[in-house]
Amino acid sequence: MKKVNIYFNRWFSVAYHYMNLIRNNEDGVPVQIFATHPDIHHMSLQGADVAGTEPALTGIEYVQFCVDFCRRNEIDIFIPRLHMLDIALHAAMFDAIGTKVLVCRDLDLLETIMDKGKFYESVKETGIMTIPDYHVVSTAEQFKEAYHDLVAKGHHVCFKPTETEGGLGFRIIDNTRSPLQELFGHVTPLISFDEAYRILGSEPTFPELMVMELLEGYEYSIDCLSDENGRLLAAVPRRKAGGRLRLMEHIPELEEIASRVAEVYKIPFNFNIQMKYSGGIPKLLEINPRMSGGLHISCLSGINFPYLAVKSALGGEVQPAEFGDNVLASHVEQPLIMKINGESVIPDPVN
Incomplete structure (x- = not known):
């Protein structure tokens, strides 16, 4: 089976978990994970097989850096976070070299989502959920x-x-x-x-x-997965349950909101809806058109969100998935050795 090359540009530290979730996928698909960040010791890079530093660029110059990186390393799937809008604007440059980018290509929608004021106006027009x-x-x-x-x-x-x-x-x-x-x-x-x-x-x-x-009830982060065409495949509501505890639970009205968001906006791959209750009514905080910072916790529901997005992008068949019982979860720190006797143990540097 051909190894799939996957690239993460500058991400949060939790990308370490996304990388391992993709690597340890249920289909046994072999992957090689590449990652770049301005800080070569950043924790996100510790989940990669091949790591490199990023230059301080913006706009088309940064996009060109990513295109060159993908071409050199024969990247099949690119999962961007930094400068997502610029990358989406020039997605055709990645198409031309055979790299699939996990990003929303509807530029008007992406710009609207990333500006909370504009997005609230859009939601107000659709009436699909309550806004503060x-x-x-x-x-x-x-x-x-x-x-x-x-x-x-x-x-x-x-x-x-x-x-x-x-x-x-x-x-x-x-x-x-x-x-x-x-x-x-x-x-x-x-x-x-x-x-x-x-x-x-x-x-x-x-x-x-x-x-x-100010909304003062429970805050829920709804991690969602859609296929390339925006058809909702999974949604897991997650909230803080005191200290480090996180509760993934079935909340029908939140799952229905996820369904309506997917139907109206058709955001592809991974996205996250943040809602907070006030007077028993869930109200929108924001939507992130990417994997959330707590997605690895939601994966304890049994749904491997990062891998299924990759599988869908590669043309694999992904069936709608539901988690079973409510899940209470937490996390602990994991120590990692960065150097031994001055010798780095970080991933192999990019050529």
Whole structure:
């Protein structure tokens, strides 16, 4: 059986787990995994067979680096994270060398998903799920108006950039906080309205922020798998269950939301929907058109999300999959030796 060459560009550390899930696939398909990152000691590279460093490039120059890497190493499947939109824009360059890219090729959709303000407008038009009350602002005065509007509706308020990953830039407005106590305690996302207004007012305009109602119920991350045409094959709702515990559970209304998202947007391969409850109603936080940071935990449900996406991209038949009973899971650190007597034990360098 021919070995499949798979390439990950700059990813999070958890890509280490994705790589091993693909390598230890249930069909016994042999794979060779390549990965690049600016830091040759980055943990994601420890799951690769062949590792290399990435240059600090953007736009078409970065895409050309990836194309050259794929050509040199005869890559069959490219799973991008960094500069995903640029890579999707130039996907034909990868087609020309026989590399399949696991990315959404609908550029308008991809741009919309990656801008939370635009995506909320899109969801509002479709009506497929509930969104929080929100405003998009770019001046201090707009921020002030948005804040007072949401407070008048009875909401606690938070804000975050419209274009960001994870929790970067997320803040909760709390006018009861004690800055002195916080100075001696843990770093928190709390900020008072007056402080936020003062900081935002230091510039005439700033990158767009979403000012929105703070949702205070359970947060669910729904890991989803679709085929190349966007047909939903699997969905696993996952939430924190205290400490390091994670619970994968059947929530019919969340599984139905995943089905509607797939039907309307047809996002291919792996994607993730983040929802949070408020007053018993699940409301959208965001959608990530890629594998989520906790996907390896959802794979403990028995569904190998990374490998099945690869299998689908290679033209293999992937049947719809459901997990059985609810699964409570956790994780522990795994120590790895990086060097012995000064000799590196990292993967083989790229030629």
